[in-house]
Amino acid sequence: MTDLKTKPIRLAAMSAAMSAAMPAAMLAALLALPPLAAAQSTPDVDTIVEKANLAAYYAGDDGRSEVRMIIYDEQGREQRRQFTILRRDIEDGGDQEFLVVFSRPSDVRGTTFLVKKHVGSDDDRWLYLPGLDLVKRISAGDKRTSFVGAHYFYEDVSGRSPEEDEHEFVEETEDYYVLRHVPKDPGMVEFEDYTTWIDKETWLPMRIEYRNAAGETYRTIEAGAVETIEGFPTVTKSRVEDKSLGGYTLMQFRFIDYDIGLPADIFTERSLRRPPREWLERTEGGS
């Protein structure tokens, strides 16, 4: 955890540094306003959880992004994945739809993946294998298994529903709200609990640490870079390390565009066989 505190990679820390370079402005602010920390009482846990969930998974009403991952095993050998992801929110903080179209490597090229995420019940997921022309449905139980060989789980990609955990407030630091989350149904997950560091300015979870029954942190997800895209602070680089598996995965997002008006009917079996090219192409407004 110390890494994050010492490494000013986030926008919040950057703006703080800028303020430090302008003492006059800061003084004026101090005189005009009561100290920020005192004015903003700490929001309650549920509010933090809700805002973090919205910031991390519900930016805009929909979005597209290209994603690539490098997967390192414990011996440093690497594998790569590249795909385009389309997302549509049915309701903010509620149900969502995802379409993932793989472009690399060559043996997964053309593979597509459709997720209908349901809050409060199991997600519906389908995988299309072009060689067999097979639409394979994936059972809901295995949310916490590897997403295409990466250290990320399916659940990390589409988001774990806040309703599945009990949330407790740990502490508030200069930059973060620190929360601990305990699963309501421990039998469904491989962890005992997990702790998140949520950026007070962007509400993005910047670090997540998973602990096992022995109380050891074995799995860590970190945000490596955040950019503000069309007004939405967005994690554009992320890293997950899992000591129980060995190795780690890097993930990078690019060509992100929000509120592009994705129609509902592209999140169907039709798109698994014939991905909607017009929505997968990079957009002018994207960055």
Place this chain on the structure above:
Amino acid sequence: MPRVLSIALLAALMLVAGSVAAQVEDPWPDQGADEGDEDPWAEESGDEWAEEWDDSWEDQGGGIVVTGFTELAAGMRADSDGPVDRRMTLGDARLRAEAEWIGDALEANAVGDVWYDAVTSDFEVEVRDLTVAFSPTEDIDVTAGRQVLTWGTGDLVFLNDLFPKDFVSFFAGRDDEYLKAPSDTVRVGFYNDLANVDLAWTPRYQPDEYLNGARFSFFSPRAGQVVAPDPPVGAVEPSRYELALRLYRTVRGVEYAAYGYHGYFKQPTAVDADGRLTFAPLTSLGASVRLPLWSGLFNAEFAWYDSRDDEDGDDPAVPNSQVRLLAGFERELMANFTAGFQYYVEYTRDHDALIANSPAPQFEPEEYRQVLTNRLTYRIDQDRWTLSLFTFLSPSDEDFYLRPSVTFRQSDEWQFTTGGNWFGGRDDHTFFGQLEDNSNFYVRIRYNY
């Protein structure tokens, strides 16, 4: 031996072609990861990323993309006592090329294999996909040309999927994708809120790739024993069209589908007036459902096969009508370990008439042929290793078929697979029992480019 030489030559060629292609096309050049560096965030700049992602994002819009693989595969019979002289069951040196072109209004796709088959001592070419796809209106997709088609809910059990299958490749241990044989078909999808419609029109009927004695032996009711004819059996193929239809809709996560088919049985189970094997006319109707249940997936499917030339079931030269039922359940039992179970039954109608008129009633199928299947899949080391066992077990026929396999995906390029096909049963004439002498094991090495 010239055969060995030509395999070696072709293999060398393929590997050279593969590595050249890799050098030319690898769009993600290896930047040399710091292998010993456990924590890239400890780097002073904190930006391992710049290094890792030095290469540009390939533009995805338009143009032609070419990919594929080269593969060497070898397999042999476990037992040399059978009627097929040759011990080798698989000997492929294969080159696959795939090309895709995406235009504004049209997409074109091509997938083809060339390989040397050491079992038949022939060079083979197969076009698996050669299609154009377009949308004449917003709600219609048309895909025309050579293509592989699949539908239905069964796992390696097919009721309403009457698209051609290649059981020779399947039993020989080729990649699962080769179980589905391509056909020259126009597929039209109509999409609407009521129910989506898929129509597949194949102007010239395409049968399964059936066992003919060249690679695998089979039971001949006429001979009353397992045979491997040389030259191989050739059945008379109808030259008329076949038509397959599917209506489907998903309501709150439950997938409903109805199916229709008009064409011919896919296996040469009929005998024509000249005593030659052929394919009997078939019309079928069916339905399926698939839904999440108990943290897993449940599926059920039925099909009614109407044997149009044998409505009363009393013609021994033509297969009887059947009703086929399937129920299955699959779920993950523990992390990365999935188990699937299916119960399948074929009810042969007018079974009494079949037995009464059959020249060899002792070899006719049971009135209720039942099959249980089980698929176990265990993925470890982030999917690098896949351990799989598929079991068919028929309590009515008292026979079985086991398909164990281990796949190691060493990298995005190299993949190694080994496995077996083990058949057995009490009698020689049952579905899997007749294949007992064909039990085999195989290895495959693949390089993706």
